[in-house]
Amino acid sequence: MSDMHISLDGLDAMAHDLDQAGDRVADELYPVAKKAAQNIKTGWRKRAKRSAGKHGKLYYLAIDYDIARLGDRIDAEIGPQSAKPQGGMGRGFEYGSVHTAPKPDGQAAVEAEAPKFFAQVEAAIIRALDT
Template identity: 35%
Template sequence: MAELDASELLAISEYVEDGARRAAEGAYPLVREHALALQKRWQDNARKTAGRHGKHYPRSITSEQIYAEDAAIWEIGPDRARKQGSMGEGFEYGGPYQPPHLDGQRAAVATEPEFNAAVDAFARTLL
């Protein structure tokens, strides 16, 4: 009669399941923290570049969680429903009489390395 010992396989399975659970629990606060940092940077940049004609524009920049069962997704940018939110495209990309301000792009470039480092550090805790 042959005996098969699957205890190590079961231990690996439990370890992987625990890692997946910890990843799911940790992803939301990590992404939220950096989404809010991106929003604040974008608003700060917009305050410096919008001038008097765009004094309400920085407050139109919001962050919102997008529902997903298997991902942590946030959307950051001007909300058209808010005062001067519809001017976001013109401020960001410019127009015939205004150069692009690139407030959102500069905020994203500044936030990206911090976000990537946080994801890397978090992933290492799962190993």
């Protein structure tokens, strides 16, 4: 069996570059995440307006989103805001109850946005790594 040699030259530089890329990736991903959150909110509202019926006529207006960035972490929360009129009814609409069938409008909005989101995430990462 012959000896094997692995050169680690440049490993520190590569680790530094990857660490620096984290901020660039987050810079590129923030607008992608914000657009996806907006699109999901819009899609969810459209679906909910149709499916909520007369007893949920304000529910769709309670659906909103918040997005925040802390360092290289991006968090988006999308859904009904309980402080808004009929916002507390989200669980009942999405998951149903013993008296009503579920209306998974939020899930449908996420599924509709997912392919576009993942394509944009890939493009954003490539842009960040190319700079």
